[in-house]
Amino acid sequence: MSVRMPEPDQALLARRDEIVRALRAIVPGEGVIATERGMRPYETDGLTAYRQLPLAVVLPETTAQVAAILRYCYAETIPVVPRGAGTSLSGGALPLADGVLLGMAKFNRIRDIDFANRVAVVEPGVTNLAVSKAVEHAGFYYAPDPSSQIACTIGGNVAENSGGVHCLKYGMTSNNVLGCEMVLMTGEVVRLGGKHLDAGGYDLIGVVGGSEGLLGVVTEVTVRILKKPETARAVLVGFPSSEDAGACVARIIGAGIIPAGMEMMDRPAIHATEAFVHADYPLDVEALLIVELDGPQAEVDHLIATVSEIARGCGAMNLRVSTSEAERLLFWAGRKAAFPAVGRISPDYLCMDGTIPRAKLPLVLARMKDMSAKYGLRVANVFHAGDGNLHPLILYDANEPGELARAEAFGADILKLCVEVGGVLTGEHGVGIEKRDLMPVMFSEVDLAHQQRLKCAFDDKGLLNPGKVFPVLNRCAELGRMHVSGGNLPFPDIPRF
Amino acid sequence: MTVLSPRNPDEVEQAVLWAAGAGKALEVIGRGTKRSLGRPAQWDATLDLSALTGVTLYEPDELVLSAKAGTPLAEIEALCAANGQELAFEPMDYGPLLGVAAGRGTIGGALAVNASGPRRIKAGAARDHLLGLTAVSGRGETFKTGGRVVKNVTGYDLCKLMAGSWGTLAAMTEVTVKTLPRAETEASVVLAGLAATVAGDAMAAAMGSAYDVSGAAHLPGSVAGRISADLGGRSVTVLRLEGVGPSVVHRRDGLCALLRPFGTASVIEESLSRPLWRAVRDSLPFAAGGPSGERVLWRLSTAPSGGAGLVERIGRAVDAEFMQDWAGGLVWVAVAPTQDGGTAAVRATIAACGGHATLVRAPAALRAAVAVFEPQTGNLTALTKRIKDGFDPKGVLNPGRMWAGI
Numbered sequence A: 001m002s003v004r005m006p007e008p009d010q011a012l013l014a015r016r017d018e019i020v021r022a023l024r025a026i027v028p029g030e031g032v033i034a035t036e037r038g039m040r041p042y043e044t045d046g047l048t049a050y051r052q053l054p055l056a057v058v059l060p061e062t063t064a065q066v067a068a069i070l071r072y073c074y075a076e077t078i079p080v081v082p083r084g085a086g087t088s089l090s091g092g093a094l095p096l097a098d099g100v101l102l103g104m105a106k107f108n109r110i111r112d113i114d115f116a117n118r119v120a121v122v123e124p125g126v127t128n129l130a131v132s133k134a135v136e137h138a139g140f141y142y143a144p145d146p147s148s149q150i151a152c153t154i155g156g157n158v159a160e161n162s163g164g165v166h167c168l169k170y171g172m173t174s175n176n177v178l179g180c181e182m183v184l185m186t187g188e189v190v191r192l193g194g195k196h197l198d199a200g201g202y203d204l205i206g207v208v209g210g211s212e213g214l215l216g217v218v219t220e221v222t223v224r225i226l227k228k229p230e231t232a233r234a235v236l237v238g239f240p241s242s243e244d245a246g247a248c249v250a251r252i253i254g255a256g257i258i259p260a261g262m263e264m265m266d267r268p269a270i271h272a273t274e275a276f277v278h279a280d281y282p283l284d285v286e287a288l289l290i291v292e293l294d295g296p297q298a299e300v301d302h303l304i305a306t307v308s309e310i311a312r313g314c315g316a317m318n319l320r321v322s323t324s325e326a327e328r329l330l331f332w333a334g335r336k337a338a339f340p341a342v343g344r345i346s347p348d349y350l351c352m353d354g355t356i357p358r359a360k361l362p363l364v365l366a367r368m369k370d371m372s373a374k375y376g377l378r379v380a381n382v383f384h385a386g387d388g389n390l391h392p393l394i395l396y397d398a399n400e401p402g403e404l405a406r407a408e409a410f411g412a413d414i415l416k417l418c419v420e421v422g423g424v425l426t427g428e429h430g431v432g433i434e435k436r437d438l439m440p441v442m443f444s445e446v447d448l449a450h451q452q453r454l455k456c457a458f459d460d461k462g463l464l465n466p467g468k469v470f471p472v473l474n475r476c477a478e479l480g481r482m483h484v485s486g487g488n489l490p491f492p493d494i495p496r497f
Numbered sequence B: 001m002t003v004l005s006p007r008n009p010d011e012v013e014q015a016v017l018w019a020a021g022a023g024k025a026l027e028v029i030g031r032g033t034k035r036s037l038g039r040p041a042q043w044d045a046t047l048d049l050s051a052l053t054g055v056t057l058y059e060p061d062e063l064v065l066s067a068k069a070g071t072p073l074a075e076i077e078a079l080c081a082a083n084g085q086e087l088a089f090e091p092m093d094y095g096p097l098l099g100v101a102a103g104r105g106t107i108g109g110a111l112a113v114n115a116s117g118p119r120r121i122k123a124g125a126a127r128d129h130l131l132g133l134t135a136v137s138g139r140g141e142t143f144k145t146g147g148r149v150v151k152n153v154t155g156y157d158l159c160k161l162m163a164g165s166w167g168t169l170a171a172m173t174e175v176t177v178k179t180l181p182r183a184e185t186e187a188s189v190v191l192a193g194l195a196a197t198v199a200g201d202a203m204a205a206a207m208g209s210a211y212d213v214s215g216a217a218h219l220p221g222s223v224a225g226r227i228s229a230d231l232g233g234r235s236v237t238v239l240r241l242e243g244v245g246p247s248v249v250h251r252r253d254g255l256c257a258l259l260r261p262f263g264t265a266s267v268i269e270e271s272l273s274r275p276l277w278r279a280v281r282d283s284l285p286f287a288a289g290g291p292s293g294e295r296v297l298w299r300l301s302t303a304p305s306g307g308a309g310l311v312e313r314i315g316r317a318v319d320a321e322f323m324q325d326w327a328g329g330l331v332w333v334a335v336a337p338t339q340d341g342g343t344a345a346v347r348a349t350i351a352a353c354g355g356h357a358t359l360v361r362a363p364a365a366l367r368a369a370v371a372v373f374e375p376q377t378g379n380l381t382a383l384t385k386r387i388k389d390g391f392d393p394k395g396v397l398n399p400g401r402m403w404a405g406i
């Protein structure tokens, strides 16, 4: 394990009993967990290579309790790690030995469904899928659909700005959130946005989205809900090479079509998923593309025809158009089960999450093949082809000495490559601890300092989720200082008006 | 007043460092089309970014475009149109409202004010389309955030912070935005003669349908007549449908059927629909040169279902004209230029209904006397101030433009 967490504060560890007592005074009964056995389920998240028991687990039920916990921890300088369902793939919810783990699972009520304004107001512990379930009787749904949607929470989605296969057309979480209630580390409660559009001042909901639990604890979220499209159909296309598949994606978009989803899998991913779910995927192809079109029947039929024609022109080896809802779901079954399918053919895997400009796909896949040979580890690729978000799954065995370290080095090389070709380190899973030390690959010190100044405005003591996102967390006092020297006008002024 | 016109990002940095060192306050502008929007603060010099021009990257297949911040928006829109694309957030042009010729703004200005248009309800605002940027903060340091790809959660989303900060945190020097295919065609469905409350229900029904409505506005008769003589006399409630031909036809018919309980709808074809929505986008019925040009103009955002009630409440208190976009949630209020320009009525109503209000057009004396942007309350005041202090500790960039002390 190559990522090092901040050294725990021995003084805090020594005060554990006292801290637990103080938390119990705020959240009575079973809301505070301090036994090793009770805390085990919280020791890791979706990045299972890293484990750490927290100082204590607290499960508040009200905003007032969250505020009291944070106020206490702020006064006593105790770190706090917020947690939703713990499905983060980047280690965002990994506990700290000297920190309180703040589990938000009991915030699980839907507070308001407002069809006239097309919003739902939910507590952060409500699962992603539960929002859609709560409004489906009226034909509505919540658009962002991470594959983990049965389990992951809206609070976690906001913190990670999560996406899903449909975010190509409908946007990520941030594009679908209108308001929230949030508790700052000091215990102050702020309300941002509401059922209206845009902010009256700085777009703080915008920065809370994707802030990975470092700015505040979200206690309520207002999300947009949409009417379900009349119909949806998918095309399943096999290609002899990923270049052909990539060219097809570019041409579809070049033709002015933004599909509801456009996903690609490479040969290893196709074979792993086919063996697992028997979705009847072709096994003689190098790349498989699923293109979904949704909307009114007339539009979908029209676009399916156009997409099919483009695909044939790009050298498609075989092409199937779903003729029923059952068939459409079968096309997706393999893709949606890609992670567990790969889990079946390898004891462990690391899921990477870089984004690249789409045109660089063939280059990136070729370089990845070389790296796979170099590290002696297999890799399977699933790819949100429409928006360039790659999910290389690196297969390894944690029981083989050195394999995890090799897998991590392989992953780091892939992400550096993504940045090198004009992309980014993470498209939807977050930086967490996993990509923390790679941040300087993408950002200069000045870039990171500006991000941290935002952090300082929300959390001046750096107590919320420390050790995540930033390789080095500078002190706010240092970041705030500014040395200036008086001077002359830097260049001649040119009168213009 | 001193005008600093940097020719490159380095000179922007130098200009800000000079101001910070000399204790000067800079007014940051692109081509200055929105200069009269904001509190009339005291500035020592103008930082004019209009010399930073040029599209630096445009890859239509990748749906991405980068440009220097001072590039005219019209140039970018023309380039996109030539490639069958557009900026889907449909940035409004404040020019005509503020007595400036149309089509003169810059891309940086449009993003800094988080501009949007009727399609806001479906496609989002500038904030949702700004992928990356380079900027010089009030510390005189150049930083970048975001990237050139659509899906990116690497680090804080400072793009969203910059969109809507009105140049008070940093001066953007280069920006990257998402471009999207322009709809093949469009049509609008129109209901005539509805009262505002009924129109609100009709728009909610349309927005709650699967017909993918990309614009929903309600214009009282007097206001509608200024856009087109054909529309005059009675109020019109207009719903826009965009997409490929067969889809627009199908949805148009479906929407007309759905709205039957509200009356018999008529249809406006593309050639009339496009200019109509442009007029709604730019709030042209209230243009500076038009019949309401002397009126004080407010822009309010509230929950769509509360729009009609808000209109009624303000209408009872002051002499005002209205226009509603965003399915009722965006309310333009043109108030007779009496003493407070409707401030008390607008602020009290927003406080009661929720949302925010911006004083878009008013004489400088009024803008100096009352809040122009939504007043910050409670913990938000201090949080906003701390963010400002982090990015611009010396108060160099547009100090006082949004709020005193920010």
Ligand SMILES: Cc1cc2nc3c(=O)[nH]c(=O)nc-3n(C[C@H](O)[C@H](O)[C@H](O)COP(=O)(O)OP(=O)(O)OC[C@H]3O[C@@H](n4cnc5c(N)ncnc54)[C@H](O)[C@@H]3O)c2cc1C
Residues within 6 Å of the ligand: A045, A046, A081, A082, A083, A084, A085, A086, A087, A088, A089, A091, A092, A093, A104, A124, A145, A146, A147, A148, A151, A152, A153, A154, A155, A156, A157, A158, A159, A160, A161, A162, A163, A164, A165, A212, A213, A214, A216, A217, A218, A219, A339, A428, A429, A465
């Ligand atoms: C099989 C699998 C498939 C996945 N598929 C996708 C996918 O398709 N797309 C995608 O984007 N992600 C995917 N993920 C990643 C993960 O599900 C998302 O990041 C999800 O949003 C995390 O939600 P959670 O409730 O589990 O949050 P957690 O893992 O508990 O926490 C994630 C982060 O959010 C913070 N946090 C949680 N709740 C709050 C709160 N109330 N206030 C403040 N901060 C909070 C935590 O501190 C942490 O930093 C997948 C994960 C798995 C295991």
